[in-house]
Amino acid sequence: MNSPNKTIIWFRRDLRIEDNPALAAAVKDGSVLPVFIWCPSEEGEFYPGRASRWWLKQSLTQLNQSLKSLGCPLVTMRTESTLPALLQCIDAIGATRVVYNNLYDPVSLVRDHKIKTQLMALGVSVQSFNADLLYEPWEVSDENGHAFTNFSAYWEKCKDLPIDSVTSLPPWKLVAATGVDVIHRCSIEDLGLENESEKSSNALLSRGWSPGWSNANIMLDEFVERHLAEYAKNRRKLEGTTTSLLSPYLHFGEISVKKIYRTVRTKQIQWAKDDMSEAEESVDLFLRSIGLREYSRYLCFNFPFTHERSLLGNFRHYPWQSDEGQFKSWRQGRTGYPLVDAGMRELWATGWIHNKTRVIVASFFVKFLLLPWTWGMKYFWDTLLDADLESDILGWQYVSGSLPDGHELNRLDSPEVQGHNFDPDGEYVRSWIPELVRMPNEWIHHPWNAPKSVLVAAGVDLGVNYPKPIVDINTARERLDDAVSLMWKLDRTSRVAKFGGTDEVVADNLMEINTLEIPVVIVKKEASCTSSSFDQRVPSYYNVKNNSRNITPRDVDGQRPIQANLNNQVETSKMNEDTLSTAESSSGRKRSISDSLYAVPNPKFSSAEENSLKEHDSYASVGSFVRKWQEADKLGADKEEEDIDVQSCIDGDRPSKRSS
Template structure:
């Protein structure tokens, strides 16, 4: 295109100028209008929580400064409709093209499909790019053209796929188009209420949003902490992870850059014979793969935010217990490690990867609370809240994935505390009531002698609760619930079989019975410019006419039309009130690599938070080459193994 072309770049979760494919393409075409549209009504039940909105506000301000230095300021628009806002911008400057980087969560997939279709109908060229992943979800599939449903198979295939490693430099200069656009200020977007500013001010002490800060954080991690990542990543205290997950969620960092920076270190350590460093990079690369897989899963199975990938969990007898849910949120379960994690989440909007696994497993396995409740609460309270990662993490813990936790696996918080917090430092920081308990009893104070409790100032049942449920009883109740699930499932299959001549194929007995979409794609909309970068959606015809001749399960029949299924995500007016009513309750201070300065005020601050929640109660809930040539697949596989019990939690793998 010539220099007279006018292009709108629609920023979303790609708030950077470096290695931004959409921005680079727009800058090459001619004049550029950078736009960010805040449309809270379209977020529905996944409206961002307070700390997440604080980060977004700071990141947008930083992006605007960067774009101004290039010659074009960021247009901020608060609207009721994203499409209407884009159309307004198009009319104001006479733009003929809209570009953006792809998103893969169910809400964004539905919105992007709708917006793209309407814009093309208006004669506007629309082009989308991969600015968030190493591989687009439709680029990775098995020999039959079907989507993978286990991480190891998916990542092994990725490591053998061509990888575009060239990073895009920031544009040298941006030329804004002529025209008047009504842009609001960052404050007018309404991302931060007046009542939230005092709490949010503390976040700035520990976090620095923005793509330049993200770049510094990446360099610091690679230079100082990556070497010991494999050894330290399980420690719940101190600097053990990268703290990059919020930067990655908002697109302040390119995942390609993160991958390559770690890879360069791996090459250096390999030459030096540093096996520990190489092992650390392998694990970090695997963590990047888990983030990729979360997008892959949501794109190919867009219903996973509300129901399990495996159908058997539909029959699980979840216990909708409001009091247990409240006790878990407040960190009053009587299990010190669980309580410490939930209090840290509430106070800072942050949790270590290992603690996320522990508190979510307790939620599902001990309390039998629906995993969707926990997923929504994490979304509301985490600073790095990421829907795709959140979905993958909770489905994994609840046994909803073919390679996830076994549903009957119940890990004792006491044992985990001794393993991951052996000195009790983490518990003492966040559960000050137990600060004087000897290390021997810190993770199971109910077993401590009365004299020890008295000397520590602990009165179980008064200033610290007794366990909300005993481990033996929890294990028995979980076993009974699983038995009930299989009985209910068998009864449902019998009923369906007796009521129809159609053979009912179950999608959860074994992976081979799970109905998998084919990754054979075609453009459903003809754009004025054809591009291999345009976002594509799976062809429903391909889903219907796959090689398998088996009858489709009842569960999969609900996915008869991908577009209809995606649109229902936005229009679901009957969404359970319990889920919609969950709102952000993270009253926070800042999470730091070192938070020792806050320890003395934790007890008072936390008690204030408890009082505050009681007033606002929840009703309820440059070369393209295979990656295996850059990353030793065989050695990594042998050391990683194929265990389905390798605990992970995607939102924080880059902590």
């Protein structure tokens, strides 16, 4: 007997059949309509790059095949606005409910809040589920109910919390809703995820990767059985299969993070019984990488401004250098530092680089070149196969020192030293820089120091067929020290000006103390009794302040700070507009985008770059997000926190913490 209930399952980045809570809820009672809606205009400046779109296309193809075998093929639609497309589907089948799985990036928070509000106003039931995380961002807080801004503290708290062990089994059969024929749908090919000029490059990706949820399970099994035990030892190697390679599968939701966690923990228990203590470190490090992915979502949800500016408020005074020429040299792998150049060339050619390489090239970008970290973040988003906005934000903020537990501000890692540590034989460099293929191991990571006879024998003509270093390391050190000093000087001057009425002694003390400006957000609130416990919450902007921690210049170098008791005097009395909710309000965000150091330039691309990026402006300003916030604000959302429906780090080792 047919049930009158008709449910739309809205697929996004949860492209799997197994352990998909929204799909499981949809098929419990009545017929279903699985739909994927592609809306490039809503992606704004974070329109996916070529490699990422290729992966999405392959993953959708396998998902459609799986759903079709269950009796209900996937409906794919290309549109200029998601909401009208959903309304068309609702009208076509007479749907009474829409279900989907939660997303946490700024773009999705705005869109999902708007869609849920308007659908509910029309009488459509809307429900969302957690399919992406071990813990929802509003479930974890410190003892004061504040959002964590330190990963280690966050992860320690998470490890003490229970994990939902319920697994949503894949359905045996789907009952397809009637009326689908009137929907303006298109084929996966017609979504436009891949144009003709990209197909030749994308063909190379298929040689090394097999997207799709069933392939994700194969990758997990292979990693756990063959590579997990030696993960701690091998993860520092820049070549070969030394990490799990699960990050793109996780980004597109082709595998559940809970399944990965359970599988690894089961193996850990088995090894403990077999007394394989050497494997314990590998498991702990891998689970820590899972925690980093969780933390990336946590930060983006509770601090939704972090896609465009640093978590630490002090960085508003940092003197970033907007040098588009150096930005181009870095992108093209023409910096003159072999390890950096090899990493950037591999990234462009394959859409993939090892996490350690990501840290190396990112650190060079922000510390040697002093380029804004948002430029590098956006370039990674455009080029990485596993491009994941939240993980991208976390990684770049961490390396730039923009997080309380990030890299030390004065930390300058030598690519030469890193080359000897992580590529001692130079094989990685030689595989991506043919100009240096005949350089001896002794000089492969610093050819500028090689004797002329060695360069001649290797066929290297510095400045001709391989560039000289874009900046000398000693000069880079001086520039970095000057930039950090200037930031603190401007920051202290700003605080003194803010407290213009303070006496001379207090002003002098303020001018001698460096204070980390860390926003504080209260995240632990009681859920509304009228809301579903499954529905996603909106990040709240109430009870927000700046938590200013006093440090001295010696803190930056890892030495013990001088104690001071001026916290109450430097604490901001008004709400920090940086922490306004993405979905709830934009009224406080009035700054001019044209004045922002974080607007990414539109560089002169090479012909290869133009072919890959010509469909969109890959380096747009952040203005699109402000417009979306303004649009969301017009919805008149309730200003009380409510329950509403609304990657990469998985393979990464954590660099050393900020010592202060």
